[in-house]
Amino acid sequence: MRTVRLYTENDLAAGLSVTLPSAQAHYLGHVMRLKAGAPVALFNGRDGEWLAKIASIRRGEAAVTVESQTSPQDAAPDLWLLFAPVKRARIDFIAAKATELGVSALAPVFTDNTAVSRVNGERLAANAIEAAEQCGRNSVPTIQSTASLTERLTDWPTARRILLCDETGAGVPVADALGGLPPDHAAAPWAILCGPEGGFSRQELDLLAEKPIVTRISLGPRILRADTAALAAISCWQAVLGDWRNSSGG
């Protein structure tokens, strides 16, 4: 059985004792049925992955002792996913899958055609954490606060390029767009921007078209759902520009 991996906000170093929150204690004791002495892998996004042993575990409480580093902190690619919130099951799905595929931040953005009016940031984070624990990454994507697309673009970091998933078909085929970038664009930090079901409004597309940092792509002749488009774009970006280029997977 694979060692259980848990995300923690605590610092991690040899010899430290860490008290786990009750949800994690419950998971270890009641779901995984682990006892004192059992190994647990911990990561916090800063200190790499560490092997810890359960020091004590009982009804809703668990303490572990951190023993040794099992892998150094990995540097996930600097890729944000900006996505229009969709219905609950699909947003859970986007958070989990984007984490597995290796994004560094999840940023919900309200667009003109967004039908959902509220985003549960804690739920997004919980899905991202669970996916990070399972896929072996040593970090959890940052959950950015929800903003409108216009707000988001107003204070946009100038160096960060945007890969715009344009469902109108007016974009460049994704492989051509990513493969043909000048080296400074290829090496830049990026954000993938995916619209809601129904796509971006004319005004939004015009606003984005004005920006030299935007690369407008097409993902083929079929109408992809918002969640599918996000995953497809992340996969293509990772394959061409990200850390799927020199992988040594686990």
Next chain:
Amino acid sequence: MRTVRLYTENDLAAGLSVTLPSAQAHYLGHVMRLKAGAPVALFNGRDGEWLAKIASIRRGEAAVTVESQTSPQDAAPDLWLLFAPVKRARIDFIAAKATELGVSALAPVFTDNTAVSRVNGERLAANAIEAAEQCGRNSVPTIQSTASLTERLTDWPTARRILLCDETGAGVPVADALGGLPPDHAAAPWAILCGPEGGFSRQELDLLAEKPIVTRISLGPRILRADTAALAAISCWQAVLGDWRNSSGG
């Protein structure tokens, strides 16, 4: 509102009257609340997409009259997805997403580490049909009967190449693998092969390694779930070899 699209097994030609099965009649009348005279788009995988009008609709029965062709039959890329069956929700998801992303066939294969013992082919087909209706394609992927990986490889069509998603990390990074193919391999029909959670067995990997038709790829350093790996591989294949190359999306 977008015109409702329905898959039918009937022939489609101008002037034909088509009686729809009761599930479709129910969907048009009770879910979409359409009345006689309302437009419906129909496709059957052979005759392109046709505009039809509802001729009559009442309790569980609907007849439509086929009027004119709205798009010719599209030629979806010849890409099979061979996947180890996973739990119900994830298999629904694979069927729907792979259809959206444009595969031509779905083939469940039992592998050494497959934990699921039965595949509901009708359910697979229903998910594929629903996704095809929504994403605008004029065809539905073929659902191949479930077989073991060994059986499947025994009578394998010699011209069809296999893109093996190898979670051990021993494969070639996907962009290099797809971008570096000789032209006859790039133009061949393909199948993407994804294993179960837990991966392929040593024996399976050895069997596959012997076959010159197999291209073994890596999808990065994280451990992708089986469904995520399938979608990522299809996306990369479509971008480099498939119909995302010259898209004119809708």
